[in-house]
Amino acid sequence: MESDGRRLKGEQRKRELIAATLKVVADQGVAGVSHRVVAKEAGLPATAAAYHFDGIDDLLAAALTEAMNIAIAEIREIAADPDPDAAIRRMAESMADVVRDSGRLVAEFELYLLAARKPALLPAVRGWMDVISEFARRYLDDPLRVLLVVGAFDGLMLQALLMENPPQASEFEGLLRVLLQRN
Amino acid sequence: MESDGRRLKGEQRKRELIAATLKVVADQGVAGVSHRVVAKEAGLPATAAAYHFDGIDDLLAAALTEAMNIAIAEIREIAADPDPDAAIRRMAESMADVVRDSGRLVAEFELYLLAARKPALLPAVRGWMDVISEFARRYLDDPLRVLLVVGAFDGLMLQALLMENPPQASEFEGLLRVLLQRN
DNA sequence: CAGAAACTTGAACGATCGTTTCACTTTCCA
DNA sequence: TGGAAAGTGAAACGATCGTTCAAGTTTCTG
Numbered sequence A, B: 001m002e003s004d005g006r007r008l009k010g011e012q013r014k015r016e017l018i019a020a021t022l023k024v025v026a027d028q029g030v031a032g033v034s035h036r037v038v039a040k041e042a043g044l045p046a047t048a049a050a051y052h053f054d055g056i057d058d059l060l061a062a063a064l065t066e067a068m069n070i071a072i073a074e075i076r077e078i079a080a081d082p083d084p085d086a087a088i089r090r091m092a093e094s095m096a097d098v099v100r101d102s103g104r105l106v107a108e109f110e111l112y113l114l115a116a117r118k119p120a121l122l123p124a125v126r127g128w129m130d131v132i133s134e135f136a137r138r139y140l141d142d143p144l145r146v147l148l149v150v151g152a153f154d155g156l157m158l159q160a161l162l163m164e165n166p167p168q169a170s171e172f173e174g175l176l177r178v179l180l181q182r183n
Numbered sequence C: 001c002a003g004a005a006a007c008t009t010g011a012a013c014g015a016t017c018g019t020t021t022c023a024c025t026t027t028c029c030a
Numbered sequence D: 001t002g003g004a005a006a007g008t009g010a011a012a013c014g015a016t017c018g019t020t021c022a023a024g025t026t027t028c029t030g
Helices: A005-028 A035-042 A048-052 A056-079 A084-100 A103-115 A119-137 A143-162 A169-179 B005-028 B035-042 B048-052 B056-079 B084-100 B103-115 B119-137 B143-162 B169-179
Strands: none
Touching (some): A005 A035, A005 A048, A005 A056, A005 A103, A035 A048, A048 A056, A056 A084, A056 A103, A084 A103, A084 A143, A084 A169, A103 A119, A103 A143, A103 B103, A103 B143, A119 A143, A143 A169, A143 B119, A143 B143, A143 B169, A169 B143, B005 B035, B005 B048, B005 B103, B035 B048, B048 B056, B056 B103, B084 B143, B084 B169, B103 B143
């Protein structure tokens, strides 16, 4: 724990800046992230981010990692459902939810692309792929099929991001049942 | 056809600028694209892109659309193979090739993200999804499974972009056989 | 060959960028 | 309580950005 009031305020501001950054990423993409834009979004002076983070890349990495960790925690919670069928159903609902407000989805894929060039972001991506993989192994033994689930999970969401009529929860459930051989 | 030598030179420069833009996207991502950077890559003066394109967004859209159209043509050619099993095999080899030199892959996903905010880019993305969908319908009747193939196709490549040991052609072939129910 | 059309290119514009500096307030601790 | 530590924020820096402008050259057309 941390009890120093000075550091506590700093940590709070860091969180505010991360939240503002994610909002900017959702609205305008990674390209729209700058010290001044993020600061205005957070209602803070332009130099706030420069003080609390080691440059703009550090802020971006922190924000995208944070977004990914939230998503990972959600999936982990759903995957822990004792009823395997209920887990699938809830997973499908979660996918439909994420597709509906696409902000997090955009952040997730921006992180993927950034990670392709900045190894510091790879652990967050690996954590995401691992939690999906773990979920899939509950239903499948074949490693090839597990790999397929991880790829299809992201691909379906990316596809949904660009479709006129993205799939509903019921369709996601059908897709998951096919992938997990639970027909 | 076009026979005006003045316009021909202009078209040629446009192609050079598009090629240079794709190189920059592959190396540094969309964020690295600017008039001056692209011009230096192409060995042209900084104002060349400003003359031939209606702004930097127009250049970027032209380049990413071009990359996507090349990819679409490749898939279409492979899908036209009279032997269904040979088509799967060649498709798997193509996927492994693309993963190996990841430049086009990065461009493709940058286009996806850009299309989420700029509707002008949607047709190129839809063309890609359509050609994969068409390929899948040769093997599958169930629309849900066709949807799954399209999503999984992109998702697997995106995943491969970030794996330490991306799948080989043989693994892609196994994955395709599962997806297309051709075991 | 003369004028129009298309292309070329360096210079320059205002805007925004990331970052540093420095004077300041707040908070902690001995 | 007084000095150290942490955070705050306005101002300013040089760099880069997209774009415009104007003075050229090349190419076509009548």
